[in-house]
Amino acid sequence: MSLQVVTGVIPLLLLAIFVFLTAYSWPAIRFNGLGFLFSKTWSLGNLYADPIAQDGYQVAVGAHYGIWVFVVGTLASSAIALLLAVPIGMGVAFFLSEYSRGRVRAALSQLVELLAMVPSVVYGLWGLEVLAPLVLKHIAPALAGLLHFIPFFSGTATSGYGLLTAGLVLALMVVPVISSTLVESMQRVPRELRESCFALGATRAEMIGKILLPAVRIPLIGSVILALGRALGETMAVLMVSGGALNYLPHTLYSPITSMAAFIASQLDSALQDPSGMAVRSLAEIALVLLIIAVIVNVIARLLTSQVRLADRA
Numbered sequence: 001m002s003l004q005v006v007t008g009v010i011p012l013l014l015l016a017i018f019v020f021l022t023a024y025s026w027p028a029i030r031f032n033g034l035g036f037l038f039s040k041t042w043s044l045g046n047l048y049a050d051p052i053a054q055d056g057y058q059v060a061v062g063a064h065y066g067i068w069v070f071v072v073g074t075l076a077s078s079a080i081a082l083l084l085a086v087p088i089g090m091g092v093a094f095f096l097s098e099y100s101r102g103r104v105r106a107a108l109s110q111l112v113e114l115l116a117m118v119p120s121v122v123y124g125l126w127g128l129e130v131l132a133p134l135v136l137k138h139i140a141p142a143l144a145g146l147l148h149f150i151p152f153f154s155g156t157a158t159s160g161y162g163l164l165t166a167g168l169v170l171a172l173m174v175v176p177v178i179s180s181t182l183v184e185s186m187q188r189v190p191r192e193l194r195e196s197c198f199a200l201g202a203t204r205a206e207m208i209g210k211i212l213l214p215a216v217r218i219p220l221i222g223s224v225i226l227a228l229g230r231a232l233g234e235t236m237a238v239l240m241v242s243g244g245a246l247n248y249l250p251h252t253l254y255s256p257i258t259s260m261a262a263f264i265a266s267q268l269d270s271a272l273q274d275p276s277g278m279a280v281r282s283l284a285e286i287a288l289v290l291l292i293i294a295v296i297v298n299v300i301a302r303l304l305t306s307q308v309r310l311a312d313r314a
Contacts, residue, residue, distance in 0.1 A: 017291065018288075018291060021284055021285075021287055021288040021291060022288060024281060024284045025281050025282070025284035025285035025287075025288055026281075027057055027278065027281050028065070028278060028281035028282040028284065028285045029285055030057070031054075031055060031057045031059065031278065032065050032066075032282065032285065035066060036065055036066060036067060036282070036285060037066075037067065037068065037071065037289070038066070038068050039064070039065075039066025039067075039068055040066055040068045040069045040247055040248075040249060041064050041066045041247050042064070042065055042066055042067065042069070042070075042246060042247060043062060043063060043064045043065075043247075044060060044063055044267075044270060044271065044274060044279050045059070045060035045061050045062035045063030045064070045274075046060055046061040046062055047060055047270075047273045047274055047275070049061045050275075051275055051276035057276075057278065058276040058277075058278070059276050059278045060274050060275070060276055060278070060279070063274075063276075063278060063279065065278075065279075065282040065285075067260065067263075067286055067289065068249075069245065069246070069247060069248060069249055069257075069258065070258050070259060070260045070263045070286065071260065071289070072249055072250065072257070073163070073166075073242065073245065073250065073257035073258050073259045073260075074232060074259040074260045074261070074290070074293075076163055076167075076250060076257065077163055077166040077167045077170055077231070077238065077242070077257060077259060078170065078228055078231035078232050079167075080163065080164070080166075080167025080168075080170070080171070081167050081168075081170035081171040081173075081174055081227075081231045082171075082174070082224065082227060082228060082231065084167065084168070084171035085170075085171040085172075085174045085175045085178055085227055086178060086224060086227075088171070088175050089174075089175045089176075089177075089178030089179040089182065089223070089227075090178065090179075090182060090220070092108075092112065092175065092179040093178070093179040093180075093182035093183045093186065094182075094186075094208055094212070095108075096108055096109055096112070096179070096183050097182075097183050097186040097187065097212075098186075098204060098207075098208060098212070099204075109183070112175075112176050112179055112180055112183075113176065113180065115172070115175070115176040116176035116177065116180060120173065120234060120235070120236045120237040121236045121237070121240075123169050123172065123173055123237040124169070124236050124237035124238075124239070124240035124241060125240070126169075127165055127166075127168070127169040127237060127240060127241040128240050128241055131160070131165055131168060131169060131241065132159070132160030132161050132165050132241055133160050134160070135157065135160040135162075135164055135165050135168070135254070136157050136159060136160035137160075139164070140156070140157035140160075140164065140253075140254050141156070141157075143164075143253065144156060144157075144254075151252075152251075152252055152253055153252070153253055154252065155251075155252040155254065156254070157254035158254075159243065159256070161241055161242060161243035161244075161256055162242065162243045162250070162253075162254050162255050162256045162257060163242075163250050163252075163253055163254065163255055163256075163257045164253045164254055165241045165242070166237075166238050166241050166242045166257060166259070169237050169238070169241055170230075170231045170234060170237070170238065173230065173231070173234065173237065174227035174228075174230050174231055177223060177226050177227045177230060178220075178223045178224065178226075178227050181219055181220075181222065181223035181226070182216055182219060182220060182223060184219075185215075185216040185219035185220075186212055186215070186216055189211065189212060189215045189216070193211050193215075194207055194211060197210065197211050217308050218305050218308055218309070221301055221304050221305055221308065222301065222305070224301075225297060225298060225301035228297055229294055229297065229298075232259075232261075232290065232293060232294060232297070233261050233290065233294070234259070234261060234262075235259075235261040235262055235264075235265050236262075236265070238259045238261070238262040239259075239262035239265055239266055242256065242257050242258055242259065242262060243255075243256025243257060243258075244256060244258055244262075244266065245257050245258050246258065260286050260287075260289065260290045261290060263286065264283050264286055264287060267279075267283060268280070268283060271283050
């Protein structure tokens with residue numbers, strides 16, 4: 001009984017957060033309407049003038065709240081992070097599980113765990129001082145030269161801060177999540193399955209493809225969703241390397257962006273100066289949208305894992 005109570009606390013906390021964000025941002029939801037999601041213009045208006053009545057709500061003069069730019073920045077940077085982190089994380093997991101031995105495995109496993117423990121602000125500082133200049137001087141020109149026929153890769157980087165840099169930093173942050181989960185899952189696969197595969201004349205690569213990959217499909221989906229959740233909600237690292245784009249959609253891989261979480265952190269101080277309070281409530285609405293996206297992602301993950309289990313039983 002006590003375990004059931006403890007287990008029930010987590011969904012109750014999630015529900016409490018959802019109710020709080022909805023109640024607090026309700027005036028902003030009513031005021032902004034659906035245009036909040038699909039407009040790319042965000043303006044706090046004149047915070048030094050007296051608020052005016054608009055559609056029955058007190059708002060700053062000239063205020064307009066639209067977050068499409070931040071939604072695109074969040075999803076695009078997270079997608080780039082996963083495109084890079086999933087194959088790298090899988091490769092690291094396979095190497096640690098099947099190719100490394102003894103002290104090498106222990107040292108590399110410890111390194112992966114340490115990467116998972118590094119604070120996000122440290123990744124942000126590294127991205128700011130090391131990765132951004134590297135992107136500006138080497139990575140962006142190389143990609144533009146090789147893939148200039150693809151519009152999204154063409155053009156030049158005006159600074160090292162932007163979508164590509166944010167995606168690279170996020171990829172580095174989520175690789176340990178994927179690799180650690182997969183290593184633990186592969187260690188649970190019975191040794192007899194590996195040995196029987198080798199006894200039939202299979203190579204190690206064939207064993208990985210025919211035995212390990214099917215065995216860890218569900219943990220792989222779970223690890224990818226965990227990685228996506230961290231990428232979607234990452235704040236400080238993205239804030240430091242994204243370029244802080246406002247009212248500007250990325251048109252190339254090197255364009256500046258802003259994610260929803262990073263924008264909330266960067267704008268909260270200014271929003272608190274709004275005497276009408278609508279700016280802070282609109283930021284809370286951004287947080288609500290981000291929470292809904294995270295819930296949708298987790299629901300999709302549950303559906304995928306259910307389908308995989310049904311396919312295995314069939």
